Amino acid sequence: ENQALYKQRQMIVEHPFGTIKRGLGMTYFLTKGMQSVKAEISFAFLAYNIKRAINILGVKEIIRRLTGKTASSSLQFYRFPMLIENIS
Numbered sequence: 001e002n003q004a005l006y007k008q009r010q011m012i013v014e015h016p017f018g019t020i021k022r023g024l025g026m027t028y029f030l031t032k033g034m035q036s037v038k039a040e041i042s043f044a045f046l047a048y049n050i051k052r053a054i055n056i057l058g059v060k061e062i063i064r065r066l067t068g069k070t071a072s073s074s075l076q077f078y079r080f081p082m083l084i085e086n087i088s
Contacts, residue, residue, distance in 0.1 A: 020044050 020026050026044050029037050053062055 016045075016048055020048050024048070 024044055024047060029040055031037055031040050057065075
């Protein structure tokens with residue numbers, strides 16, 4: 001029973017980590033310190049999710065959703081530089 005659950009978890013959860021490791025070439029961290037490593041892995045996950053969204057939706061649809069009236073006000077991309085400054 002546990003083997004079946006583990007096998008299912010492998011297929012669902014561990015696939016993104018393998019993709020990031022092999023596809024993005026992220027086999028080790030370039031930074032030191034927990035806060036910097038968290039920021040680095042966050043960028044890797046962001047890149048993975050953007051790449052996945054492009055493959056699923058296409059660039060035009062992503063742009064439409066981000067710039068259209070249906071875009072959530074919580075998508076505050078203008079705050080991104082401020083968030084980055086707080087990381088370092």
